[in-house]
Amino acid sequence: MSRIALEVAGEFSRTRIDEQLRKYIDRPDLWTYDELYRSTAIIGRLGAPTFIAELDEQVGLPTHVLRSLLGELWNRSWSPELALERDRWVTLFNRAGGYTLDGHDNTPPAGPVRLWRGSSLEYRDNMTWTDSRDLAASFAFEVNPLYEDGRQGALWTAVVDPDRIWAGTSLLYPPTSELVTEYVTDTWGLEIVEDNDGRGLNRG
Incomplete structure (x- = not known):
């Protein structure tokens, strides 16, 4: 396993992801950019893409919220295709639609x-x-x-x-x-x- 892959594995916390999923699954009032951004900060840069992918798979986040988050998550994770499988990134970006520059x-x-x-x-x-x-x-x-x-x-x-x-x-x-x-x-x-x-x- 490469040094970068080891760092990803070391920072990834399944426990924090599951805690945040339980908080948001049944709370559509919390499916906003600000709320979800705070949650990804708690989870950490390398677990955040998995959290958003799993939450979106389960509840279908509003596309404008998803679109605003994805570019930010991509940049913060540093090694985005180690943090989340490429196919899942592609699914997220295609579902979000459109194009963002600096999150807008x-x-x-x-x-x-x-x-x-x-x-x-x-x-x-x-x-x-x-x-x-x-x-x-x-x-x-x-x-x-x-x-x-x-x-x-x-x-x-x-x-x-x-x-x-x-x-x-x-x-x-x-x-x-x-x-x-x-x-x-x-x-x-x-x-x-x-x-x-x-x-x-x-x-x-």
């Missing part, structure tokens, strides 16, 4: 966008992508603690249709002071290729 309903990109991802080969189709090549390259070539054997990743790119993009988070990328966006993206069947147009960061 927004208009998705007007057309196909080129996005990048920095990772090792086996994780190239994970769902976190960015419109910043530099940011993706930093994960591919500089954030080496992600790869326990010291290996480096690769830079991947894809042209993504708007209906594949569920959520965006605005970030300030310090090396360039550029405002960039990380996206949660449906990669099922997406054509992903390695970006071999140079290596490393473009800071010029």
Whole structure:
């Protein structure tokens, strides 16, 4: 088991999830963003996605509440596809519908966008992508603690249709002071290729 997977297992509390499920199952008056956000904070960042997935499976949360929560849960869990199986994330995002930017309903990109991802080969189709090549390259070539054997990743790119993009988070990328966006993206069947147009960061 990888170091990251061990950390996920260590922070995951089934007991806290079950306690919060009992509190909310029969209380539709509590199915609000503020209430559920507080509950996910109690459960912890790595158990929160499971709590929301199970609660939604049992009661069918209001879609606008679900939509507001999902991008936040994705970002807070740090390793979202270890915190919750990909199929369950896909089910949640598809049921929530629409597109959010920084947790608020927004208009998705007007057309196909080129996005990048920095990772090792086996994780190239994970769902976190960015419109910043530099940011993706930093994960591919500089954030080496992600790869326990010291290996480096690769830079991947894809042209993504708007209906594949569920959520965006605005970030300030310090090396360039550029405002960039990380996206949660449906990669099922997406054509992903390695970006071999140079290596490393473009800071010029």
